[in-house]
Amino acid sequence: MPVDLQAYAKDVEEHARQIRDDLEPLEAGRMTIGEREGNGPWRDVTQDMINHHKSSLRTYELILADIKARIARGE
Structure with a gap:
């Protein structure tokens, strides 16, 4: 069954937008994220989340570039 690359690209674009x-708000400093183990002290993990989001965004952008190249080739 062939993959609908246009629909796939739209889904990837939506994920990247999200x-x-x-x-x-994380990068702007309007929101922070923390975590703690049990009743221990809170630890700020905002930068970890920023790094994770940026890594995920790069992955989605690479996937989208590949999809668009496939569409351009007529696959």
Whole structure:
């Protein structure tokens, strides 16, 4: 069964948009994220989340570039 590359590209673009939306308040300092183990002290993991989002965004952008190249080749 052939893959609908246009629909796949649209889904990837939507995921990338959501990551950008999630990343923006973290980078702007309007939101922070913390974690703790049990009743231990909270630890700020905001930068870890920013790094994770940026890595995910790069992955989605590479996938999207590949999809667009395939579409351009007529696959």
